[in-house]
Amino acid sequence: MKEEIEMEGYNQIYEFMEGLLDPPAEPDMFYMLASNEELRSEFRRLVKFDKSLHNNRNLLEVPDGSQKSLFASLGIPLTPEHDKEKEKNFFWTNFNFKKVLPFVITALASSILTILLLMLVGKPDYASENSKQMQKYYQEVSFLKNELAKKNSNTNQVPAVVRDTVIKKQVVYKTTPIIQRQEQSNQLNYNTLAASNTELYDYTKKIPAISIPGNFNRIVVDNSQFNFSQPLILFQNENDTDPAIDSKRLEFILGGTQYWSLPASTITPKEFGAFMNMQIGVRYRLNNAFKVGADIRRETFFQKFNGLDGLGQYTVYEQQPNFTTYSLGLQYYPVDMGNFHPYLVTSLGGNAVGYVWRGGGGITYIVGNSIAFEIGVDYSTMYYNFDQNWFNSSKLGINYGISYYIR
Amino acid sequence: MNLKEMNDLELVALLKGSKQDKDEAFREIYSRYSKMVHAYCACMTYDRDQVEEIFQETFVRFYKSIQNNSRINNIPGYLHTIARNIGKNHNRDRKLNTEITENTLTEDSRIDYDNRELMELILNTVELLEPMYRDVFILHEFEGLNYGEIASRYGISQGNVKIRYLRSKQKLIKLLNPYIKDLSK
Numbered sequence: 001m002k003e004e005i006e007m008e009g010y011n012q013i014y015e016f017m018e019g020l021l022d023p024p025a026e027p028d029m030f031y032m033l034a035s036n037e038e039l040r041s042e043f044r045r046l047v048k049f050d051k052s053l054h055n056n057r058n059l060l061e062v063p064d065g066s067q068k069s070l071f072a073s074l075g076i077p078l079t080p081e082h083d084k085e086k087e088k089n090f091f092w093t094n095f096n097f098k099k100v101l102p103f104v105i106t107a108l109a110s111s112i113l114t115i116l117l118l119m120l121v122g123k124p125d126y127a128s129e130n131s132k133q134m135q136k137y138y139q140e141v142s143f144l145k146n147e148l149a150k151k152n153s154n155t156n157q158v159p160a161v162v163r164d165t166v167i168k169k170q171v172v173y174k175t176t177p178i179i180q181r182q183e184q185s186n187q188l189n190y191n192t193l194a195a196s197n198t199e200l201y202d203y204t205k206k207i208p209a210i211s212i213p214g215n216f217n218r219i220v221v222d223n224s225q226f227n228f229s230q231p232l233i234l235f236q237n238e239n240d241t242d243p244a245i246d247s248k249r250l251e252f253i254l255g256g257t258q259y260w261s262l263p264a265s266t267i268t269p270k271e272f273g274a275f276m277n278m279q280i281g282v283r284y285r286l287n288n289a290f291k292v293g294a295d296i297r298r299e300t301f302f303q304k305f306n307g308l309d310g311l312g313q314y315t316v317y318e319q320q321p322n323f324t325t326y327s328l329g330l331q332y333y334p335v336d337m338g339n340f341h342p343y344l345v346t347s348l349g350g351n352a353v354g355y356v357w358r359g360g361g362g363i364t365y366i367v368g369n370s371i372a373f374e375i376g377v378d379y380s381t382m383y384y385n386f387d388q389n390w391f392n393s394s395k396l397g398i399n400y401g402i403s404y405y406i407r
Numbered sequence: 408m409n410l411k412e413m414n415d416l417e418l419v420a421l422l423k424g425s426k427q428d429k430d431e432a433f434r435e436i437y438s439r440y441s442k443m444v445h446a447y448c449a450c451m452t453y454d455r456d457q458v459e460e461i462f463q464e465t466f467v468r469f470y471k472s473i474q475n476n477s478r479i480n481n482i483p484g485y486l487h488t489i490a491r492n493i494g495k496n497h498n499r500d501r502k503l504n505t506e507i508t509e510n511t512l513t514e515d516s517r518i519d520y521d522n523r524e525l526m527e528l529i530l531n532t533v534e535l536l537e538p539m540y541r542d543v544f545i546l547h548e549f550e551g552l553n554y555g556e557i558a559s560r561y562g563i564s565q566g567n568v569k570i571r572y573l574r575s576k577q578k579l580i581k582l583l584n585p586y587i588k589d590l591s592k
Binding site: 015018053060061063066070073074076 | 433443467470
């Protein structure tokens with residue numbers, strides 16, 4: 001019986017030290033400790049045992065260099081998964097915020113100045129508004145042509161190609177000179193058009209009188225947004241024929257970058273190749289939120305790695321060669337702030353020695369129907385293999401560029 | 408093929424297979440026992456460079472021994488034996504008079520010799536435990552796995568893992584009892 005109680009006491013103190021003992025059982029445990037010398041001795045031994053394990057945890061950590069050297073000497077590659085823990089902690093353990101703070105402040109100040117300058121030289125808003133209306137106008141004309149084609153199909157007077165455009169919108173239409181020019185170019189019958197319009201769009205009777213300035217020549221009204229009690233006038237400046245930048249899907253980018261190695265490089269490149277720290281690229285807009293693209297960059301990466309040299313000696317190498325990196329990327333625009341478009345970007349690519357991943361963000365400022373400026377920051381990491389071991393080099397960059405939208 | 412679920416003997420068998428099998432098996436064995444072996448090496452000497460030398464050489468010799476068809480039933484025990492022998496050789500080869508640098512004095516003043524010695528004893532004694540207790544103790548204390556992770560690795564309940572862990576500690580303290588008493592003096 002006494003042995004059973006002692007055994008119970010042993011178990012309780014072990015559970016207590018591990019934090020596994022239920023709080024209601026603690027008074028019993030301390031009572032047994034107070035009354036049993038053997039249990040107190042066991043408790044002291046356990047405390048000493050745990051203290052020794054706890055105080056020597058630092059001895060368990062294998063230095064990175066030692067691990068790499070061991071695997072190198074056995075010719076066994078260290079997989080990226082094997083180094084995952086270090087990668088996960090790399091940023092927080094090795095990243096020195098104080099070091100990069102001046103650069104971040106400089107980047108922010110430059111961004112604000114650039115934006116202010118661009119705002120001062122930017123075009124008035126009506127240009128983009130007119131462009132949007134122009135786009136709407138093209139849709140409406142297509143619709144009318146389609147409706148006309150349908151109407152005339154019974155009499156076999158309209159070419160089949162006109163039926164291809166189908167836009168499910170009902171509009172109020174009033175004949176203007178520009179519409180007549182369209183009709184002339186298509187060699188359609190004006191009388192048929194006028195008759196069909198009157199028949200299809202009876203809302204014209206409800207529209208109050210509309211006044212049109214001399215330099216505007218088109219009226220298009222979307223029925224879904226139309227308030228019949230108010231006059232509605234939408235104009236398109238006929239001099240502005242370039243579609244809005246939002247409707248263009250393809251763009252070219254030319255940019256430059258300023259990079260800082262992480263950790264700081266201890267050597268400088270032997271030479272800088274042509275177009276160093278420059279990039280050219282092309283992007284395609286999938287929708288309002290996403291773009292995909294490809295780019296080519298001239299850049300350097302500071303590499304520090306180790307391995308065995310030709311004589312079997314353990315050697316640490318440092319170099320900063322020139323690379324041409326080819327990447328595919330995805331750009332995400334989370335919000336639309338008028339002419340400002342903040343974005344997040346990630347890309348994956350490769351160069352002569354390894355793979356390069358980048359992630360970052362920035363802002364695009366649209367200054368016209370074809371031009372936009374960009375400024376952002378990115379974090380790049382290059383993974384490369386030496387002597388069957390994997391290493392990586394990282395750097396932080398501020399990039400800037402100009403985009404030209406073509407269609 | 409999930410190497411994490413394999414026992415030590417299966418990994419040793421894999422170490423004699425193809426290059427890919429060897430590499431993967433070695434990585435797994437290394438991830439299981441590297442911390443413990445490193446701590447053991449660090450307990451043998453206070454010279455950091457020497458610790459790394461002994462540590463690396465231990466695993467190199469272990470790998471080569473397997474390739475030479477040595478029979479191994481207890482990997483941590485075998486690793487300890489190799490490390491102990493290499494450590495002895497290193498200590499024998501060291502100069503009798505070592506120059507005391509400022510750096511050495513600073514570092515040594517912070518070392519808790521009693522704790523370090525007990526740690527070495529614990530590491531030596533772990534290999535004497537039965538595998539079912541030894542593995543749980545190593546994974547929890549040295550690899551930092553929690554009870555749930557160990558339970559899923561061995562396909563047993565968390566309660567079972569807790570019991571095995573507590574038993575392993577009881578057994579270790581029982582084995583070390585004379586030394587702990589001596590250290591307390």
